[in-house]
Amino acid sequence: MLLSKVLFALVTLLTFSLPAFAYQEINVQNGGTIQGNTKMIGEMPFPRHYHLILFPNIDMCAEVDVDDEMNRVLDDFKISPDGGLKDVVITLQHVEAGKPFNKEPILITSENCKFFPDVNVIRQGETFKVDNLDAVMHNSQVYQKERGKILLNIPIPAEEVSDGIVKFKKKYKIMQMICGMHEFMQTWGYRIQNPYYFITNLDGNFKIGAIPPGEYVVNAWHYLMKSQQRKIKIVAGETIDLKFVFDADRVTRPFYETIKSGRIKKDAVYPGTAKGRELGR
Incomplete structure (x- = not known):
């Protein structure tokens, strides 16, 4: 009985700790x-x-x-x-x-109270940077759009580069970053695998x-x-x-x-x- 419980616990641990999907990079010929x-x-x-x-x-x-x-x-x-x-x-x-991925790092620019570009793609756990060209600080929140849940807060000091890491909950795919002081400053991201x-x-x-x-x-x-x-x-x-x-x-x-x-x-x-x-x- 004890052995059965130990085996069940081990299987459960492996099931929930291993990633459900792991993309493999290969050489694609005649795709x-x-x-x-x-x-x-x-x-x-x-x-x-x-x-x-x-x-x-x-x-x-x-x-x-x-x-x-x-x-x-x-x-x-x-x-x-x-x-x-x-x-x-x-x-x-x-x-x-x-x-292979060969994905460029995400760089969001803030200038004249506007984020650019409007849309990015992002991987789970990927780091992105925000280059604030404005002479004022922006304080941004990253939302998980499907639930309206705040994933993280990012203070963006004046004329500095800040960074953050997005970790989506479960299988959610959409994020939106909004400046807490200027609500019209918005940029979006879509999760890719x-x-x-x-x-x-x-x-x-x-x-x-x-x-x-x-x-x-x-x-x-x-x-x-x-x-x-x-x-x-x-x-x-x-x-x-x-x-x-x-x-x-x-x-x-x-x-x-x-x-x-x-x-x-x-x-x-x-x-x-x-x-x-x-x-x-």
């Missing part, structure tokens, strides 16, 4: 390719507005993306003239072995190569839209064309944002910005 485009249909979603009078450092924060009423305007959807949607993260799921990913360009295009033959799921994620999936079968040396279409009527907003009144203004789409001038507003 397949996926390529395609992401588009948005319907009327462009209204941008989010933040009244700068409610936040500190107005003069510095008013340097970029501000309308005639001193609102910071968040351009969440970057859409090309033919509808191509930028910053959609395309990932290939269920890849157990394939090409293998190097088969692509963040769509200005035209909404993507291409991922060196994929081992097999059956996979392709996931397309935009931080304010519901993810879409496609099942595919990769054959050696062949290319699969894919298209993901997002409906502008199905935009979702983070539920833990604090300021609601006046956030979405239908009569002020991108005023005072390049997009506003393009639309004649």
